[in-house]
Amino acid sequence: MRKKTNTITCWVCGGNEFTLKKTSDISTDLTSENFAITNFDYGKTGELQQCISCGFIQCTDLDAVVNFYEDLRDEEYENTRNERKLQEQKLVKFFSKYKNKGRLLDIGAGSGIMVEAALENGFVAEGVEPSKWLQQNAQKRNLPVYQGVFPHPKIRGPFDVIALVDVIEHVTHPSSLLTDISEALANEGILVLVTPDVNSIAAKVFRYKWWHYRFAHIGYFNKKNLTVLLEKAGFSIVKMTRPSWYFTLKYLGVRFLSFFPKFIRFSFPGILDKIVVPVNLRDSILVVCKKKIQK
Template identity: 25%
Template sequence: MKLSVNQQNSWVWQATELTAIPCPICNAENYKAIYSRADSLDIVSCQSCSFRFVQPQPSQRELNRFYQEGYFSGGHDFHQGEDYFNSRKRAIAQEEVTGWRFLKSHADLSQKRLLDLGCADGALLVLARQYGVSQVVGVEVSADAAAYGRKQYELEILEASADSLPLTEQSFDVVTAFDLIEHVRHPAQLFREIHRVLQVGGIFVGGCPDMGCFDDWGGEWSGVRRNMEHLSYFDDRTLSKLAEQAGFQVILLEYRGFPLGLKQYKDFHAVKSYSLISKGIQPNIWIYNTWQKLKVKVKNPLHRHELLFVLQKV
């Protein structure tokens, strides 16, 4: 049964830039719609390999328009209402850049060559450089984000698609891709490219939304209610299958995060540091969030919103 959601679209794709595609993993053309997103595109499930992806898909030109028209400046979707680059500066100072703590915990970075795909302004590379990585290189499709990282942090950031890397074979020890693989149009090609540029024994570390949450929560899962730039939806099974097809061994899969949406308390500056007072002023939000947390606690699902992974080239 296909689920639907009735929300105001945060983005409108140009119909002439949308094209139906076969399954990005196995090329089968037999699929079933399972969810209608807020942007009117369907999430479908391949009937041959169970991979789930968006149908139809926007062209690369249309995706470029999405990223160029306010994605990083807070104009729409994931970063709406905030200045992305300023928030990343704060994250660097606090060592809270997305993926950094997981990477540091599961990879020896000393004197390693590191490539970060979908690096945006290169915040993760800044931290890696501080921790003794011998070479840091980023790849980013957004010209504005790449230019910012080169100017602000003096980083080497290439403007390129992650599934077609302008890099030589076996030139890196570690490749990272946090919040990227769900964005690319050709995930199988992406994994092959990462395998190509890694040395034998090198590791691929990353994270993506966990589509297993959809099996637990359906349309309640926040991963299908926002982020209209996401094209692919991985779970542990499809991620492992894709990794093995590309020549990787799965070293670690880990589940983190909260799968349901929580409402944000309004920012009352006078009581900003007093969370109990803020909750008392806004009991409706407190009740809603408490109910959401209770539902997750009672169900205690394996899937926790985000799927983090460590893969090794064999």
């Protein structure tokens, strides 16, 4: 069904012709739990419309989402802190090839795991996080994470690195967020961005069982329209690749079983909680960009 409307404008290209991609699963009022990082409700989303000109998929019935993040608590996220730390260490190591010192800002910093990894690698790091609970957890560890969203009155550039890892799919104005980031970056600074790829093989194979279809994700990019958005915001791409994530075998087992009916679920032996493996499902995009310098 093709929908021409003046009420929806594509967040990437400004187009206003859309096809309905998926109807909304919102039946009762959503709560912060639906937005938890480790939420299991794969395949549940708001109404998704796909832009005919650039293919970007955006949610049209969820817009004021920031309140959900402010009240978000996620014990399981904190329980998997060790493996998440490993993941952030690998990511810091990766982008250090492009920028290995200076001021770093992590947007959507959670409880400061990347901030911690960056500090350990010689960066002067800080972060910003909407969830009060996650921000307090960062504070307890003496990690400099401010509560709120970016731009933030206490956060001043220029930064040498700004990280936007698994964040841009959660925001209603990705274009203005990137413009604000560009303004806060030093001329030679880099933006490190990670987001799911809706054109990946995993997304196609699992269709609406794909783990990235969830209420919290309100924008779905592919490599092409992400490139369009970044270039419009004044960035040029230095490297585009696919990130690996690090998980314990237990975490993966529990996630895997969630695809099956409840009666075949069982508990896993404790040893699986100790073994961490890299996973590259090739279903996310990792981009390193620089500002285009006006000559």
